[in-house]
């Protein structure tokens with residue numbers, strides 16, 4: 001069915017005065033703040049979203065992700081700052097004039113309209129003729145694999161199918177900027193993963209710019225061209241998933257994306273750190289001075305467990321996870337270390353005492 005789908009090409013409102021530089025930037029956010037009384041939901045954010053990219057806003061609950069989407073879409077006015085879309089200041093433009101498509105977590109379908117009517121509604125609103133709408137609705141439903149279900153009502157669909165209708169309803173009018181607020185969080189894991197693939201495909205086929213909100217790091221790693229990690233209404237880091245994982249800029253990022261071992265301590269001369277668990281070598285060029293407080297971060301896949309190591313640990317937990325086993329060791333200080341062992345390696349009995357080490361260059365030295 002999907003092979004029959006005609007690729008949709010999206011209209012990008014072009015401004016004739018657009019320069020080369022602005023053509024590459026779909027959305028620019030400048031010094032954007034939003035206060036609710038004395039709650040600061042967004043704190044002077046700056047962000048550029050490139051044309052055609054899929055950017056995820058990732059962060060814990062309450063970090064400001066929804067507020068940022070609401071301000072971009074025009075549903076909520078910012079306290080200060082500017083929103084520029086396709087080179088035009090849209091800070092005060094009404095929501096329906098911004099040409100933005102929105103998909104929410106709760107699908108918000110009309111219960112009394114069929115699948116096809118729900119999708120056609122978006123076109124009716126925009127004054128598209130009936131005959132033209134019929135073609136576009138059929139194309140959009142084919143794109144999300146729902147062509148055969150066009151006459152069903154929402155209550156006759158599974159959660160995943162309803163979310164596909166919501167996607168079709170958004171993609172059908174070809175917005176060049178699409179905002180999605182945790183659209184998959186209500187779905188079970190398998191369905192969520194297949195819908196992630198679906199969204200990636202829709203993104204690829206349409207060339208649209210998508211800002212996708214999630215609190216799920218795996219979802220962000222799987223989907224994104226770039227991840228924007230939010231924390232307390234601020235942006236902690238924006239980078240490609242691999243860069244974010246391999247070169248986190250702060251302990252908050254290292255902790256949020258993937259598993260991390262974090263050793264807090266004081267930097268000493270000779271590229272070493274003194275911690276509650278002993279003194280460890282630091283990779284060169286870390287930029288900290290002797291006496292500085294710092295955190296040494298090591299990913300679990302770089303931890304090596306052998307007879308001897310730079311510190312001893314006792315196995316307190318061993319969790320089998322298919323391709324790997326995660327082993328937790330307690331150090332004398334009470335801190336713990338987590339290690340990943342490929343399946344097939346001999347299992348480690350609880351209580352075993354082992355040496356813990358890691359290649360020095362695999363450590364990241366970050367602000368404590």
Ligand SMILES: Nc1ncnc2c1ncn2[C@@H]1O[C@H](COP(=O)(O)OP(=O)(O)O)[C@@H](O)[C@H]1O
Nearest residue numbers: 036039041059060061062063064065066067068
């Ligand atoms: N309408 C509102 N009135 C008051 N506070 C709000 C409102 N909307 C959001 N907030 C607050 O702003 C902060 C960010 O919320 P939100 O953007 O919903 O975060 P997220 O989507 O990342 O979970 C939270 O502290 C939240 O309580």
Ligand SMILES: [Mg+2]
Nearest residue numbers: 065066067181
């Ligand atoms: Mg939210």
